[in-house]
Amino acid sequence: MTSSDVAYRVLIVDDDARMAEQLQELLIDELEDLGIIHFEAEQDFNAAEERLGHADFDLVILDVRDASDGSPSADIEGRGRELYERIARVRWVPVVFFTGVPQQVRALEEPPLIRVVTKNALDDIAPAVRDGLVSGVSALTRRISALVGDYVRNFMRDVVAPHWDEIAGADQNEIVPIIVNRLAAWLRENGLRKLDQSVEGDLVAVAARPSAARVYLMPPVTHHLTAADLVLDPDDDLWLVITPACDLYEDHPESNVAKPRVAKAQYVRLAKADRVFTEDEKCSESPAISEWHRSSKTSKDKAQAQRAFRTDDNRYYALPQYLDVPHVVIDFENVKSESLDEVRAWKRVATLDSPFAEAALIAYSRSVGRIGTPDVSFDDVQVQLELMKAKPGHVPTQSSASAPHGEFVSD
Numbered sequence: 001m002t003s004s005d006v007a008y009r010v011l012i013v014d015d016d017a018r019m020a021e022q023l024q025e026l027l028i029d030e031l032e033d034l035g036i037i038h039f040e041a042e043q044d045f046n047a048a049e050e051r052l053g054h055a056d057f058d059l060v061i062l063d064v065r066d067a068s069d070g071s072p073s074a075d076i077e078g079r080g081r082e083l084y085e086r087i088a089r090v091r092w093v094p095v096v097f098f099t100g101v102p103q104q105v106r107a108l109e110e111p112p113l114i115r116v117v118t119k120n121a122l123d124d125i126a127p128a129v130r131d132g133l134v135s136g137v138s139a140l141t142r143r144i145s146a147l148v149g150d151y152v153r154n155f156m157r158d159v160v161a162p163h164w165d166e167i168a169g170a171d172q173n174e175i176v177p178i179i180v181n182r183l184a185a186w187l188r189e190n191g192l193r194k195l196d197q198s199v200e201g202d203l204v205a206v207a208a209r210p211s212a213a214r215v216y217l218m219p220p221v222t223h224h225l226t227a228a229d230l231v232l233d234p235d236d237d238l239w240l241v242i243t244p245a246c247d248l249y250e251d252h253p254e255s256n257v258a259k260p261r262v263a264k265a266q267y268v269r270l271a272k273a274d275r276v277f278t279e280d281e282k283c284s285e286s287p288a289i290s291e292w293h294r295s296s297k298t299s300k301d302k303a304q305a306q307r308a309f310r311t312d313d314n315r316y317y318a319l320p321q322y323l324d325v326p327h328v329v330i331d332f333e334n335v336k337s338e339s340l341d342e343v344r345a346w347k348r349v350a351t352l353d354s355p356f357a358e359a360a361l362i363a364y365s366r367s368v369g370r371i372g373t374p375d376v377s378f379d380d381v382q383v384q385l386e387l388m389k390a391k392p393g394h395v396p397t398q399s400s401a402s403a404p405h406g407e408f409v410s411d
Helices: 018-031 045-054 076-090 122-133 138-166 170-199 201-209 285-292 299-310 339-346 356-369 379-384
Strands: 004-013 035-044 059-062 094-100 113-120 229-232 238-241 267-275 316-319 328-339 347-352
Touching: 004 018, 004 045, 004 122, 018 035, 018 122, 035 045, 035 267, 045 076, 059 076, 076 094, 094 122, 094 229, 113 122, 138 170, 267 339, 285 299, 285 328, 299 316, 316 356, 328 339, 328 356
Parallel strands: 004 035, 004 059, 059 094, 094 113
Antiparallel strands: 229 238, 229 347, 238 267, 267 328, 316 328
16 A cells, blocks of 8 residues: 555554554444545554654544553643643644543534544544544645745745855844745745645645635734734624724733833724624614615615725725624724723634735725815816816806805815
8 A cells, every 4th residue: 555545644542552443443434435544553642742743644533541651640631731732733633532531621622623522432433533534634734834845945045045145244033034024925925826736626625715715814813902903892793903003012921022012002993893794684783784774775875885895985894704704894983992901801803914904994094084175176177188078058267266164075
């Protein structure tokens, strides 16, 4: 059997060799439709950890009561978390805890990638393993790691090596930010396309991205609240943070900075993110959409509702549905300030990715920074340029006098 014949590789970590053998026989029979699955078993967790560091596996089945240290750990919950974190540090793969004390590690469960199955519930083990394998996450992780590794190697060869004489004279600590920034920019521009070219079969569903996926960073990547965060308050209302990021920046508690920076803002400015559809999908939180539902559906009514989805509107900024984020319309007329400490306690749903974050913040700045001016007519100039026809009875004159009080002002 060659490596190309194997559809998946699974590592079983259990100090009971007989149990590991029975488990393997059961899974081979139950998961036959997935193709050839190569199983390896280890009774000692340290040996399993070392094997994970040198070989690619698609899933690990882990017995929490590993007795490789001489006796089962008294702190089962701590032991389960410790073992999981050790696996994740070496090579992150889906994990199925197969244990006689499921209640002690249930808090770690994140289906389908982290599952907890009781040892006497053998009927549940095959579905849990199946879900972890067919998720495709392990293969996708390998592809992403290879993509990043290839780019870093090529960057060192094509950019760093030819210019080493220039770089060598600089602070060596500056090389790391250069590589990281270049890597981030390259991945943003080319990463998804490269993954699409390399992904085949079932992984297409994992790597394929709807356009909405490009809008959000989920979960947020900063440890602190930041501009363009979409947050959920205790009343289940969504809000967009519109306070500048520089006023919210804070150094990570573990950054080992002599004088950690703290947020300058005492209050956070928030714009309401109205759900386009309520639960019954017949109403809306957005004023523009609500008016449409109540209207007689004339062309004028439609135009008012469509304002919510225009990219140049002065009041609204629409965001698409993606995962847990519903279709929402940001209303820049419905804003408020809350204390930073209070908003920190709210749930951070997502952060808008660039350039959508910048676009939303600029839209807000444009909304509050507009200055109304008297209407000035350029009809006569357009007539001279033959851009429009003169209106009957129109006299092409332009008064230079100041607009009288009460004259219509446009913005």
